[in-house]
Amino acid sequence: MLQKVYDWVDERLDITPLWRDVADHEVPEHVNPAHHFSAFVYCFGGLTFFITVIQILSGMFLAMYYAPDIVNAWESVYYLQNQVAFGVIVRGMHHWGASLVIVMMFLHTLRVFFQGAYKKPRELNWVVGVLIFGVMLGLGFTGYLLPWDMKAVFATKVGIQIAETIPVIGPIAKTFLSSGEIIGAQTLTRFFAIHVFFLPAALLALMGAHFIMIRKQGISGPL
Amino acid sequence: MHRGKGMKFVGDSRVPAERKPNVPKDYSEYPGKTEAFWPNFLLKEWMVGAVFLIGYLILTVSHESPLERKADPTDAGYIPLPDWYFLFLYQLLKYKYAAGDYVLIGTIVIPGLAFGALLLAPWLDRSPERRPSRRPVATGLMLLALISITYLTWESVVTHDWNKAAQQGKIITSKVDKKDPGYEIFKGQSCIGCHGSELSGGSGPSLIGTGLKPEEIMKIARKGRGAMPANAFKGNDADLKKLATFISKQKK
Numbered sequence: 001m002l003q004k005v006y007d008w009v010d011e012r013l014d015i016t017p018l019w020r021d022v023a024d025h026e027v028p029e030h031v032n033p034a035h036h037f038s039a040f041v042y043c044f045g046g047l048t049f050f051i052t053v054i055q056i057l058s059g060m061f062l063a064m065y066y067a068p069d070i071v072n073a074w075e076s077v078y079y080l081q082n083q084v085a086f087g088v089i090v091r092g093m094h095h096w097g098a099s100l101v102i103v104m105m106f107l108h109t110l111r112v113f114f115q116g117a118y119k120k121p122r123e124l125n126w127v128v129g130v131l132i133f134g135v136m137l138g139l140g141f142t143g144y145l146l147p148w149d150m151k152a153v154f155a156t157k158v159g160i161q162i163a164e165t166i167p168v169i170g171p172i173a174k175t176f177l178s179s180g181e182i183i184g185a186q187t188l189t190r191f192f193a194i195h196v197f198f199l200p201a202a203l204l205a206l207m208g209a210h211f212i213m214i215r216k217q218g219i220s221g222p223l
Numbered sequence: 224m225h226r227g228k229g230m231k232f233v234g235d236s237r238v239p240a241e242r243k244p245n246v247p248k249d250y251s252e253y254p255g256k257t258e259a260f261w262p263n264f265l266l267k268e269w270m271v272g273a274v275f276l277i278g279y280l281i282l283t284v285s286h287e288s289p290l291e292r293k294a295d296p297t298d299a300g301y302i303p304l305p306d307w308y309f310l311f312l313y314q315l316l317k318y319k320y321a322a323g324d325y326v327l328i329g330t331i332v333i334p335g336l337a338f339g340a341l342l343l344a345p346w347l348d349r350s351p352e353r354r355p356s357r358r359p360v361a362t363g364l365m366l367l368a369l370i371s372i373t374y375l376t377w378e379s380v381v382t383h384d385w386n387k388a389a390q391q392g393k394i395i396t397s398k399v400d401k402k403d404p405g406y407e408i409f410k411g412q413s414c415i416g417c418h419g420s421e422l423s424g425g426s427g428p429s430l431i432g433t434g435l436k437p438e439e440i441m442k443i444a445r446k447g448r449g450a451m452p453a454n455a456f457k458g459n460d461a462d463l464k465k466l467a468t469f470i471s472k473q474k475k
Contacts, residue, residue, distance in 0.1 A: 014238045024248045027264040029255035074293040095288030116353030123345035130342045149291035154303030165330045
């Protein structure tokens with residue numbers, strides 16, 4: 001039955017080459033922890049992607065309850081945390097995932113750096129990877145404000161003050177981030193939009209490029 | 224691949240009529256113990272993922288994610304703290320040569336150099352050599368960066384007053400009866416600026432459980448006390464009486 005459905009679609013859209021492209025790629029011995037335990041260092045990139053998927057899913061569920069305005073933001077998080085069934089778990093996964101993803105990404109970066117895997121011909125993939133690192137830090141910074149509790153507002157205040165010290169573009173950066181003179185209602189909606197739409201879009205595009213480049217070049221050889 | 228004349232298509236589409244076989248590549252002639260990604264290796268990856276997920280969930284259920292009290296941007300006494308992975312930067316800005324007149328060193332120069340060097344690493348370290356021991360400059364700089372980040376984060380953690388941080392962020396469930404006419408007056412006067420909307424204090428002391436009689440409170444509101452200026456209360460005596468009775472009623 002399943003085979004018939006597959007054949008029916010394949011006849012019309014020729015999906016076999018696409019599927020073989022995803023499924024057929026070799027996993028060399030030196031990256032396979034089943035053969036050399038020390039190859040677990042190659043897991044960090046995959047785990048970063050795994051947590052990213054969890055972050056997207058848990059974030060989608062958080063967005064069902066979260067209200068991005070200064071009157072209701074804190075109350076909606078408090079309600080989610082204390083009243084909603086499994087709300088504390090969903091928020092917990094998003095909260096701890098944000099830290100874990102930084103840890104995994106950092107370990108992945110160190111693995112690539114110390115193995116010199118960024119050298120020719122993989123320079124571009126390294127650059128994209130560092131950009132992903134920047135986007136992740138941006139997601140962490142913007143997400144920190146959203147619960148609208150004390151530490152959120154004051155950490156954001158400090159962050160924006162730091163951005164303001166940059167010569168020439170500082171004041172513009174401040175206006176862009178806080179959307180006005182003070183940290184208030186518009187800052188929150190702005191951070192929400194950046195956290196939920198702009199940065200995830202950038203992240204997905206960069207990750208797509210990261211993976212296509214890996215498939216094209218293959219994983220770097222053993223040292 | 225078939226090219227040119229004689230190509231057959233499905234209907235009037237551009238999909239070739241000739242089917243390609245859906246069989247995995249043969250890896251037996253690849254060097255070493257090369258494995259196919261699908262499904263052999265993916266299954267092992269899933270097992271690693273499952274173990275990781277268990278640890279992740281244990282962390283989630285054993286440590287509830289923190290939530291401090293609702294933001295009050297007017298609370299000037301609050302000591303801010305960023306998320307842990309920004310702590311090293313926060314600590315850096317406390318040092319003399321990265322603050323004040325030199326703040327640009329802390330906010331732009333050092334982070335900019337570090338991030339720029341990381342981004343441009345493939346062009347800064349151009350030798351084809353990959354072993355860490357054979358490229359001592361790159362390895363040394365990265366180790367230096369790691370040690371600095373660890374040290375700064377550590378310093379930031381040990382110098383932070385965690386008890387005070389927990390206190391200042393605590394969620395206070397309101398015991399104040401906000402429907403009391405006294406609270407209306409409290410809100411209408413300038414009291415709220417220093418004593419807070421929950422009467423729990425701010426730049427001024429807490430008004431909960433003062434143990435003062437209404438008469439004493441009326442006197443303070445008119446004549447001031449300590450840092451509190453005289454004539455902080457502006458209004459008639461009847462309102463002042465209501466306000467004072469309301470405040471003296473607040474028990475811990």
